[in-house]
Amino acid sequence: MSETNERRNFLKGLGLVAVTVGLGRPGLVEAQTAPPPAPAPPAMEMAAPSDTSTAYTYVFFNPVEIAFIEAAVARLIPKDNLGPGALEAGVSYYIDGQLAGWYGEAGRWYWQGPWQQGTPQQGYQLPLKPSEVYRAAIPRINEVTQKQYKADFADLKADQQDKVLTGLEKGDIDLGRLPATTFFAFLLQNTKEGFFADPTYGGNAQMVGWKLIGYPGVQPTYAQIIEQYKTPFTAPPMSIANFTDDPPHSH
Amino acid sequence: MSKKLPSVDAVMVGVGWTGGILAAELTRAGLSVVGLERGQSRDANVEFAFPHIRDELKYGIRFGLMQDVSRDTLTFRNSADQMALPMRQLGSFLLGNGTGGAGAHWNGQTWRWTPYDFEIYSQTVKRYGKGAIDDGMLIQDWGVTYQELEPFFDKFEHTAGIGGTAGNLQGKVQAGGNPFEGPRARAYPNPPMKRSQLGDLFQNATQNLGYHPFPGPSANMTQAYTNPDGQALGACMYCGFCERFGCDYNAKASPNNTVLPTALATGKFEVRHDANVVRVNMDSSKKRAVSVTYVDLITGEEIEQPAEMIFLTSFTFGNVKLLMVSGIGDIYDPVTNKGIVGRNYTYQLSAGAGGTITGKDFKVFAGAGSESVVIDDFNGDHFDHTGLGFLHGGSISASSTGARPIQSNPGGSGWGSAWKKAAAAAYNTSVGIGAQVASLPFRQNHLDLDPTYRDAYGHPLVRMTFDYRGNERKRSQYLAEVNVKILTEMGAKNVAGRSVPEHYTIVPYQSTHNQGGAIMGMDPANSVVNPYMQHHQVSNLFVVGASSFPHNSGFNPTGTVGAVTYRLADAIVKRYIKAPGPLT
Numbered sequence: 161m162s163e164t165n166e167r168r169n170f171l172k173g174l175g176l177v178a179v180t181v182g183l184g185r186p187g188l189v190e191a192q193t194a195p196p197p198a199p200a201p202p203a204m205e206m207a208a209p210s211d212t213s214t215a216y217t218y219v220f221f222n223p224v225e226i227a228f229i230e231a232a233v234a235r236l237i238p239k240d241n242l243g244p245g246a247l248e249a250g251v252s253y254y255i256d257g258q259l260a261g262w263y264g265e266a267g268r269w270y271w272q273g274p275w276q277q278g279t280p281q282q283g284y285q286l287p288l289k290p291s292e293v294y295r296a297a298i299p300r301i302n303e304v305t306q307k308q309y310k311a312d313f314a315d316l317k318a319d320q321q322d323k324v325l326t327g328l329e330k331g332d333i334d335l336g337r338l339p340a341t342t343f344f345a346f347l348l349q350n351t352k353e354g355f356f357a358d359p360t361y362g363g364n365a366q367m368v369g370w371k372l373i374g375y376p377g378v379q380p381t382y383a384q385i386i387e388q389y390k391t392p393f394t395a396p397p398m399s400i401a402n403f404t405d406d407p408p409h410s411h
Numbered sequence: 412m413s414k415k416l417p418s419v420d421a422v423m424v425g426v427g428w429t430g431g432i433l434a435a436e437l438t439r440a441g442l443s444v445v446g447l448e449r450g451q452s453r454d455a456n457v458e459f460a461f462p463h464i465r466d467e468l469k470y471g472i473r474f475g476l477m478q479d480v481s482r483d484t485l486t487f488r489n490s491a492d493q494m495a496l497p498m499r500q501l502g503s504f505l506l507g508n509g510t511g512g513a514g515a516h517w518n519g520q521t522w523r524w525t526p527y528d529f530e531i532y533s534q535t536v537k538r539y540g541k542g543a544i545d546d547g548m549l550i551q552d553w554g555v556t557y558q559e560l561e562p563f564f565d566k567f568e569h570t571a572g573i574g575g576t577a578g579n580l581q582g583k584v585q586a587g588g589n590p591f592e593g594p595r596a597r598a599y600p601n602p603p604m605k606r607s608q609l610g611d612l613f614q615n616a617t618q619n620l621g622y623h624p625f626p627g628p629s630a631n632m633t634q635a636y637t638n639p640d641g642q643a644l645g646a647c648m649y650c651g652f653c654e655r656f657g658c659d660y661n662a663k664a665s666p667n668n669t670v671l672p673t674a675l676a677t678g679k680f681e682v683r684h685d686a687n688v689v690r691v692n693m694d695s696s697k698k699r700a701v702s703v704t705y706v707d708l709i710t711g712e713e714i715e716q717p718a719e720m721i722f723l724t725s726f727t728f729g730n731v732k733l734l735m736v737s738g739i740g741d742i743y744d745p746v747t748n749k750g751i752v753g754r755n756y757t758y759q760l761s762a763g764a765g766g767t768i769t770g771k772d773f774k775v776f777a778g779a780g781s782e783s784v785v786i787d788d789f790n791g792d793h794f795d796h797t798g799l800g801f802l803h804g805g806s807i808s809a810s811s812t813g814a815r816p817i818q819s820n821p822g823g824s825g826w827g828s829a830w831k832k833a834a835a836a837a838y839n840t841s842v843g844i845g846a847q848v849a850s851l852p853f854r855q856n857h858l859d860l861d862p863t864y865r866d867a868y869g870h871p872l873v874r875m876t877f878d879y880r881g882n883e884r885k886r887s888q889y890l891a892e893v894n895v896k897i898l899t900e901m902g903a904k905n906v907a908g909r910s911v912p913e914h915y916t917i918v919p920y921q922s923t924h925n926q927g928g929a930i931m932g933m934d935p936a937n938s939v940v941n942p943y944m945q946h947h948q949v950s951n952l953f954v955v956g957a958s959s960f961p962h963n964s965g966f967n968p969t970g971t972v973g974a975v976t977y978r979l980a981d982a983i984v985k986r987y988i989k990a991p992g993p994l995t
C-alpha cells in the first residue's frame with residue numbers, strides 16, 4: 161500500500177513533536193482588561209522531526225476496513241496542488257478513534273425502540289450505531305466492487321473509486337438493507353470532521369485542514385483585529401496542544 | 412417509598428437563568444432555596460478554561476455541554492396523522508444541562524421584545540380587524556404590557572451587563588439605536604460591541620436603503636464590568652468560540668458568573684446536582700403543591716423535597732412535561748380545542764440570503780456570540796401588513812460569531828479536489844445575513860405526552876407536533892426578499908435568498924427558542940399561568956420561562972425571559988411572602 165507509506169513519510173517530514181508554548185491562561189475569575197500576550201509561532205516550526213515509533217495503531221478497524229477507509233478518505237479529500245488531503249492529515253486515524261469511542265457507540269443518543277422509519281424531517285431512525293454503519297457497509301461495498309471490477313475498493317484506480325463514491329452518494333449502489341446514502345453521509349461528515357477538528361483528535365495533522373482555508377485555529381484573542389478591515393491577521397495557526405502545560409512527547 | 416427531606420422555603424427545578432435569578436432574589440430576601448439540577452456540577456473556572464474549551468468537535472459538534480438525550484428527549488411529528496418518533500440526537504435545538512443551563516453556552520443576544528408583542532391580539536384587531544388573524548391562529552394578549560416590564564428589562568440588562576446603544580430614552584428617539592424599541596428609563600450599562608467588516612457593510616447598505624441599523628444588544632462584555640450585585644466580568648476577546656461554548660474570559664454573562672454566585676453568597680442557597688425531578692406532588696385538594704420528587708442520579712434513589720413554593724425553571728420542555736406527568740391541568744387537545752397544557756407551542760422561523768464578496772478580508776474566524784448589526788424595521792408591527800397576508804415579522808442582522816471550520820461547512824456538501832478548491836475559496840468570501848422570524852401559535856402545533864416512548868425514569872417523553880401552518884411561510888419569504896435586497900446592496904454577487912422549507916425539520920440546528928405550552932394570560936380558560944407565571948389553580952406553583960410565552964417574536968427570547976422572571980421575583984418578595992395566594 162504505497163499511499164500509507166506516503167502518509168507516513170509526510171508525517172515524518174513534518175515532525176510530530178508538540179512543543180509547549182508558555183502562555184498565561186486567560187480563563188480567570190477576575191475581570192480581565194488586558195489581553196494575554198500574543199501567541200508564539202506554532203510548535204511545528206520549532207520542532208525537530210521525531211522518530212515514527214509513535215505511529216498510529218488502529219483500534220477499531222480491521223485490516224480490510226483499514227484499506228477501505230484509507231482509500232476512501234484519500235478520494236474524498238485528495239492530496240493535490242492545494243496541499244495534503246485527508247489521508248495525509250490522519251483522518252483515517254481520527255475516524256478509527258471516534259468509532260472506537262462513545263461516538264461510535266451512539267453514546268448520548270436516545271436508543272430505545274420501537275424502531276421505525278419516519279420522514280426525513282424526523283431524523284436518523286436506524287437501530288445501527290455509527291460504528292455498526294461502517295462495519296455493515298464496507299464488506300458490502302467490496303462485494304459490489306468485486307463483482308464489477310474484480311477488486312476491493314481499496315485496490316481500484318482513483319477514477320473508479322470516485323465512481324463508486326458517487327454511486328454511494330446518490331444511492332445508486334445497493335448496499336442491501338442499509339441505505340447507501342446513510343453510509344455516505346456518515347463517511348463524508350466524519351472525514352470533514354477529522355480534517356477540520358483540532359489535531360488532538362488525530363486528523364488535521366499539522367493543521368493542514370485549517371491552513372487550506374485560512375483558519376487560524378485557537379487564538380487567545382481577536383479583540384485587536386476585528387475592526388482592522390485592511391490589516392491581515394498573520395499569526396500562524398495554533399492548536400490546543402500548542403498551549404497545554406503537558407510535557408512534550410520527547411525531550 | 413421515597414426518602415423525604417426537610418422542607419425549604421422554595422425549590423427551583425433547574426438551575427439556569429430563570430432558576431438562578433429567582434434563587435438570587437429570594438435568598439436575598441432571606442428565604443432558603445434549594446436548586447435541583449439534573450446535570451452534573453460544573454465549575455466554569457475549570458471546565459471553561461483555555462485552551463481546552465476551544466475544541467470545536469467536543470463542544471460545537473458533539474454538544475459536550477448539552478442535554479444527554481439518551482436519558483430524556485422528545486418525540487416529534489409534523490402533523491397528527493404521523494407517528495411521532497424520538498429525537499435520537501440533538502439537532503434543531505440544543506437543550507441546556509448542568510449548572511447555568513443553556514445560559515452557560517448561549518450567544519448573549521439580549522432583546523427587549525417590542526411593545527406590540529405583549530398586546531399582539533388587541534393591537535392587531537385594532538389596526539387590521541379580526542379578519543387579519545388566520546383561521547386556527549391562537550395569538551392572545553399576555554396580560555402584561557411593555558411598560559409594566561420596563562423596570563425588569565432594565566434590571567436584567569444591568570445584572571447581565573448588556574452592551575448596546577439605546578434607541579429610545581424616555582420617549583426620545585436616539586441616533587444610532589433602535590428607533591422601534593419601547594421607551595427605556597436609562598441607557599444600556601455598557602457601550603456597544605466592536606463592528607466587524609461584515610457588520611460595517613450591512614450598516615452602510617441598510618442606511619442607503621433607508622432602514623435603521625444599530626448594534627445588536629450583547630451579553631458579551633464590551634468592557635470589564637461589575638454588576639450591581641458586585642459580580643465582576645471580563646471584556647470579550649471576540650474569540651470565535653462563543654455559541655455552544657463556555658467563555659474562558661469570564662466575559663459572557665451567564666447564570667454561572669452573575670446570579671448563581673450572588674445567590675450562593677447569601678448562604679441560603681444550595682444547588683443539588685445529579686437530581687432529576689420526575690414529579691410535582693399535590694395535596695388532596697389539588698390546590699397546593701407540596702413537594703417534588705427527584706431521582707438521585709448517583710444512587711438511583713427517589714427523594715422527596717417538600718417546599719412552600721415550587722418553581723419549575725426547567726425550560727419549556729421540562730416545565731410542560733412536569734405539569735403533564737404530574738396531572739396538573741388538562742392536556743390540550745387540538746381536535747376538541749379543550750385542555751390547556753401544551754397549547755401555543757411556538758418555535759423560531761428564519762430567513763436569510765447568501766452570496767459572495769471577494770477582495771475583502773472578513774476575518775470570518777473572529778467574532779462573538781452577539782457581534783451583530785441589526786435592523787428592526789421589519790419586525791413586529793413596525794411596517795404596514797395590509798395586503799401582505801401575514802402578521803408580525805423578524806429582525807434582520809449581519810452577525811460575526813466566528814466561522815468554525817466544521818460547523819461553517821466551507822465549500823458546501825461536496826468532496827474531491829473541486830470541493831477543496833471551493834472550501835479554500837469560500838471560507839473568507841461567502842457571506843450571509845439572516846433574519847430571526849416570529850413564530851405564531853396555531854391550533855395544530857402543540858405538546859403532549861407520547862403514548863409509546865419513555866425516558867430513563869419510566870415516564871413518557873414529551874411529544875411535539877409542529878409545522879409551518881397558515882401563512883407562516885409567507886412571513887419568512889417576505890423577509891428573505893428583504894435580505895436579498897440588503898445583501899445585494901452590500902455588493903455581494905450570486906445572491907440567493909433562503910426561507911423556511913415546506914416542512915419544519917428537527918435535524919439541522921436552527922435555534923434553542925422553544926416557547927409555550929404553559930402560557931400566561933389573564934383568563935384561566937386560555938392560559939395555564941397568570942402574567943406572573945403563577946399557576947392559575949395552584950398558587951404556590953410557578954411555571955417560569957419561555958414556556959409562558961403565548962407566541963414567539965422576531966427576536967431571541969432571553970431578555971424577555973429575564974424581565975418576566977425578575978417581575979415574578981419582585982412580586983414574591985414584596986407581596987407573596989407576606990400574603991401567599993394569587994398575585995393580581
Ligand SMILES: Cc1cc2nc3c(=O)[nH]c(=O)nc-3n(C[C@H](O)[C@H](O)[C@H](O)COP(=O)(O)OP(=O)(O)OC[C@H]3O[C@@H](n4cnc5c(N)ncnc54)[C@H](O)[C@@H]3O)c2cc1C
Nearest residue numbers: 425427428429449507508512513518519520688729967969
Ligand atoms: C447554543 C445556544 C445559543 C443561544 N443564544 C441565545 C441568544 O443569543 N439570545 C437569547 O436570548 N437566547 C439564546 N439562547 C437561549 C437561552 O440560552 C435560553 O433562553 C435560556 O438560557 C433559558 O433559560 P432557562 O432558565 O429558562 O432554561 P435552561 O437554561 O435550559 O435551564 C433549565 C435547567 O433545568 C434543568 N432541568 C431540566 N429538566 C430538569 C428536571 N426534570 N430535573 C432537574 N433539572 C432539570 C436543565 O438541566 C437546565 O440546566 C441560546 C441557547 C442555546 C442553546
Ligand code: SF4
Nearest residue numbers: 647648650653658779
Ligand atoms: S466571544 Fe467573547 S464572550 Fe464569547 S466566549 Fe469568546 S471571549 Fe467570551
